[in-house]
Amino acid sequence: MRTITLALTGASGMPYGLRLLECLLEAGTRVQLLYSAAAQIVAKQECALTLPTQPREAARSLGERYGARQDQLLVYARDDWLAPMASGSNPGDAMAICPCTMGTLGAIAGGLADNLIERAADVILKERRPLVLVPRETPLSTIHLDNMLRLAQAGAIILPPAPGFYTQPRTIDDLVDFVVARVLDHLGVAHDLVARWGDARERPGPPTETV
Numbered sequence: 001m002r003t004i005t006l007a008l009t010g011a012s013g014m015p016y017g018l019r020l021l022e023c024l025l026e027a028g029t030r031v032q033l034l035y036s037a038a039a040q041i042v043a044k045q046e047c048a049l050t051l052p053t054q055p056r057e058a059a060r061s062l063g064e065r066y067g068a069r070q071d072q073l074l075v076y077a078r079d080d081w082l083a084p085m086a087s088g089s090n091p092g093d094a095m096a097i098c099p100c101t102m103g104t105l106g107a108i109a110g111g112l113a114d115n116l117i118e119r120a121a122d123v124i125l126k127e128r129r130p131l132v133l134v135p136r137e138t139p140l141s142t143i144h145l146d147n148m149l150r151l152a153q154a155g156a157i158i159l160p161p162a163p164g165f166y167t168q169p170r171t172i173d174d175l176v177d178f179v180v181a182r183v184l185d186h187l188g189v190a191h192d193l194v195a196r197w198g199d200a201r202e203r204p205g206p207p208t209e210t211v
């Protein structure tokens with residue numbers, strides 16, 4: 001079973017993070033879930049969801065909500081330095097931070113490692129495993145852009161939640177799935193959330209006129 005660390009931070013876009021959690025569990029991966037205090041506020045605001053402060057309670061309630069199997073969903077406190085992903089000896093297969101605040105992004109770019117989310121990201125980068133960041137802010141300052149460049153140069157995948165419209169989305173769920181599909185691709189998790197461009201199934205007939 002592959003092990004993915006998923007961190008939710010307090011940026012707008014919690015539906016992406018929760019849908020990602022659901023898809024990872026459905027795909028049979030073991031999920032090590034982390035979330036910040038600000039993520040708890042945003043989850044309440046955007047999804048009317050209470051993310052419990054106690055990790056054990058969080059694993060129980062989120063596991064029930066998403067039908068996780070026994071021990072498939074593990075939740076860790078933000079200062080649990082005994083958690084596996086705090087060490088390069090046990091980093092897991094990949095990590096996503098979705099949504100990712102500019103604060104957490106800046107802290108990772110600066111190598112702070114001051115809480116378990118920042119430390120896990122620091123570890124996964126140094127171990128050369130995939131780190132997918134889904135940063136959300138608009139507009140972006142040069143500080144944000146500098147930090148993103150620094151992280152991309154260190155090997156992180158910067159994946160802004162910028163859904164395409166060429167799939168002709170009809171609902172908010174379609175837009176969310178577009179972004180989550182790209183995150184899953186970069187985590188190496190199979191899915192069929194969105195039809196792939198050029199797939200025979202989806203391909204329209206050839207153009208009949210040249211102009």
Ligand SMILES: Cc1cc2nc3c(=O)[nH]c(=O)nc-3n(C[C@H](O)[C@H](O)[C@H](O)COP(=O)(O)O)c2cc1C
Nearest residue numbers: 009010011012036038039045101102103104136137
């Ligand atoms: C409803 C809400 C939406 C927010 N949206 C964003 C956002 O899109 N991007 C961002 O960088 N910060 C956003 N913030 C501010 C962060 O939550 C704040 O900077 C916090 O300290 C980040 O902490 P964290 O990185 O530990 O989650 C938002 C806060 C709230 C309450």
